[in-house]
Amino acid sequence: MPGFPDVEMALCEVLEWIAPTYTATEDELHPPVIVINRVGGATDRQGVQDIAVVEVVCFGALRPDSVALNAAVRSMLSGARGVATSVGFLDKITETSAPIAFPDLNPDVRRVVSTWTVASRLQDL
Numbered sequence: 001m002p003g004f005p006d007v008e009m010a011l012c013e014v015l016e017w018i019a020p021t022y023t024a025t026e027d028e029l030h031p032p033v034i035v036i037n038r039v040g041g042a043t044d045r046q047g048v049q050d051i052a053v054v055e056v057v058c059f060g061a062l063r064p065d066s067v068a069l070n071a072a073v074r075s076m077l078s079g080a081r082g083v084a085t086s087v088g089f090l091d092k093i094t095e096t097s098a099p100i101a102f103p104d105l106n107p108d109v110r111r112v113v114s115t116w117t118v119a120s121r122l123q124d125l
Contacts, residue, residue, distance in 0.1 A: 002122045004043075004050040005088020011036045011054060011077075011118070013085045018072045019058075029109065032069050033059040039115070052118045053096060063101060063110045070099045070112040077116060092119045 012021035012034075019032040040053035056073055060066035074095065083090040097115035104111060 002124055005085070005090065005120050005123060007050075007052040007054055007090070007118045007120065008036050008038050009087045010083070010085040010090055010120075011056070011116075013087065014080075014083060014090075015056075015073060015076060018076065019069060025059075029059050031059045031061045031110075032065060034069065034073065035059070041117070048122050049091070050120050052120070054116045054118050056114050056116060058099075058112045058114075060110050060112075063112075066101065066110045066112040067099070070114060074099070074114065088120060088123050090118055090120050093117070 008023045015021050015034050019034050021034045021036060023036055025035055035057040037055050038052050039055045041051050043050050058066050058069040058073060060069050077093045078095060080093040094117045095114060096117045099112045099114040101112050
């Protein structure tokens with residue numbers, strides 16, 4: 001049956017060689033960790049392309065570690081086209097928002113967040 005690939009799981013697969021990837025976090029993090037969540041998006045007017053907005057959060061033991069982890073993510077994803085994964089094919093990946101370092105209530109948590117647009121088409125899944 002045709003459907004759109006799960007972009008969270010697809011990006012987890014693409015980025016797992018950099019650091020462990022998840023779509024949710026435990027109360028206690030063991031960096032380095034990359035957390036991937038779809039935060040928006042929609043299908044096009046014809047209903048054949050899904051344009052997902054995805055947040056990629058990089059957690060490091062120290063802020064420079066989080067920044068370096070995000071740099072590796074950016075290097076891997078920037079301008080990527082035609083990315084094949086076990087959950088589907090991603091047509092195009094573009095950075096929507098540059099990395100931002102967010103403070104956390106826990107001063108030991110260091111995170112850098114970037115936002116990406118991921119385009120994919122209907123596929124036989």
